[in-house]
Amino acid sequence: MNIKVIVLLALVLIPFAGFSQNSDFHIYLCFGQSNMEGQGKIEEEDKIAESRFKVLQSVDCPNLNRMKGNWYPAVAPLCQCFSGLSPADYFGRTMIQNLPEDITIGVVHVAVGGCDIRLFDKDLYQDYDSTYTDKWFVEKIKSYGGNPYKHLIDLAKLAQKDGVIKGILLHQGETNTDDEKWPGYVKKIYKDMMKDLHLKPKQVPIIVGEVVHKDQEGKCASMNEIIATLPDVVKTAHVVSSGGCTDQGDKVHFSSEGYRELGRRYALMMLGILGYNVDNE
Known part of the structure; x- marks a missing residue:
């Protein structure tokens, strides 16, 4: 074969070398504030590894024997080295x-x-990277390279080499309580995500959970009225109720059982979107 032809073939094929994207590996991006981060006590039932549920480690955690950028069995904590149970845990399990x-x-x-x-x-x-000057806040921003959005997108691009992004999970709102511009802020972030990751909104819905509900006397419960309007602004958005999800007594953060139930509801919403008819037992 002519040497020029061989070189041209090599140039065409090299970019695909090692590419092993699996269409049966469904990936979900999870972001938000403390309730998405996970504040629930991790109990024995939460430590059972499932071979079909994985987490792409977001930061180096020597205490967990996990390193950033690698896939591991999704056993809590999923977000940071010392975070707790979050909605993402029982979303994936469900x-x-x-x-x-x-x-x-x-x-x-x-x-x-x-x-x-x-x-x-x-x-x-x-x-907004210095909303709090406390060390705990500064260190979290630092662990994400000073830019949580870029950190998430970089990890998402890495994940796309292995699977297909199917949805976005958001839990945030307590800090923005009563801010009627919140849906517009979310729309902009979601739009940026779609563009930066070359995704189509109709194929990648965003699911957002309510903050601690008024039935639990949630301190930020009024925000749920604003969260409810997100589907009016983002047509591919869906809202998950937090009604009946118990809190830890602070009226802001869910209890472990509250996180489990909220995570199940995220999953039931997504399963419905995918066309699966699942009874909410």
């Missing part, structure tokens, strides 16, 4: 229980307790 056995679920999880939603706006984040 998904694999109700999907065909050849489908694996993966989550990419980046969240910052106490953050304004605009911390995830790639054009505004620097105005």
Whole structure:
């Protein structure tokens, strides 16, 4: 074969070398503030590994024997080295229980307790990366390279080499309580995500959970009225109720059982979108 032809073939084929994207590996991006980060006590039932549920480690965690950028069995904590149980845990567990056995679920999880939603706006984040001057907040921002949105997108691009992004999970709103501009902020972030990851909104819905409900006397419960309007602004958005999901007594953060139930509801919503008729037992 002519040497020029061989060189041309090599140039064409090299970019595809090692590419092993699996269409049965469904990936979900999880972001938000403390309730998405996970504040629930991790109990024995939460430590059971499932082979079809994985997490792409977002930061180096020597205490968990996990390193950033690698896939691991999705056992809490999923977000940070010392975070707790989150909605993502039982989202994934519920998904694999109700999907065909050849489908694996993966989550990419980046969240910052106490953050304004605009911390995830790639054009505004620097105005919101010092909302709190406390060491705990500063260190979390630092662990994400100073830019949580970019950190999430970079991980998502890495995940796309292995699977297909199927949805976005958001839990945020406490810091933006009563801010009627919140749906617009979310729309902008979601639009940026779709563009930066070359995704189509109709194929990648965004699911958002309510904050602690008024039936639990939630301190930020009035925000749920604003969250409810998101589907009017983002046509591919869906809202999950937090009604009946218990809190820890602080009226802001869910209890472990509250996180489990909220995670199940995220999953039931997504399963419905995918066309699976699942009874909410």
